[in-house]
Amino acid sequence: MTATLPATAYRAPSQYWTWRDQAIHYVVAGEPHPSRPPLLLVHGFGASTDHWHKNIRGLQADFEVWAIDLLGFGRSAKPNWDYSGSLWQAQLHEFIQEKIGRPTVLAGNSLGGYTSLCVAANHPESAAGLVLLNSAGPFSDSASDSAPAAKPNPVAKFIQSVMLQPLPSWLLFQYVRQPSVIRRTLNQVYVDKSAITDELVEDIRRPSCDPGAPQVFASVFKSRQGEKVDELLQKMACPLLMLWGEGDPWMNCRDKGAKFRQYYPALTEHYLQAGHCPHDEVPDQVNGLLRDWVIGLGA
Structure with missing residues (x-):
């Protein structure tokens, strides 16, 4: 069982970058290595740089x-914009080009995984490698099972149409951001319940109190679906x-x-005893596997 880091665990100091007139929060630790690419860690939906603090601490001796x-x-600005994978893809690509300044290994969890995949596929000059941790993103119908497509669910369509309205969306947001929720x-998505600390709950709750956070949440129901995973892999x-x-x-x-292997057979993969966020739940295992893999790229 992985020991839970204390609330006083070191966290890299906050820094800000202005992108499209918006303040973007980031952290950086470690020193550049001439023979190793830097790492860029990208969180999932509702998370932030805080979700990576165990990995930053464990990897900063070997990497920037x-x-x-x-x-x-997180601590980035929350303007009332249309949010999409293409917007975040542009953000990551331009951050690598302007701030990091060299090809980078992107490591993304969930939504951050899909966004990192978009960068690696569409901006190869930014990506020295890609690490996906329980990555989000759909495959196209032709890449899915051969079973016929399910008929549209009228109840689901009704719920989505209701959630496009400001008041129901706002009420749902007020509910889901409660610490108990x-x-x-x-508890549903972590295997090791001891990793669920008060600190983790607060890390997720805190940004939800920022002005603009409800509009970001609502945009999930409005955003257009981006490129399919198999199209990106190709x-x-x-x-x-x-x-x-x-x-x-x-x-x-x-x-x-198996679907990823179908379209990218040269990948390396490991299955861990963890839930949706293995980097936070079993950080020592993730850090070790990531470290060995990235160092091996230069071998």
């Missing part, structure tokens, strides 16, 4: 490690490491891993 808050999350959700050329928390109740990791 960056972590960033996507626009709309955050803790309940984490454009990508960089090395790929996949780390799966196999206890994730939100996805069948073995089935999804």
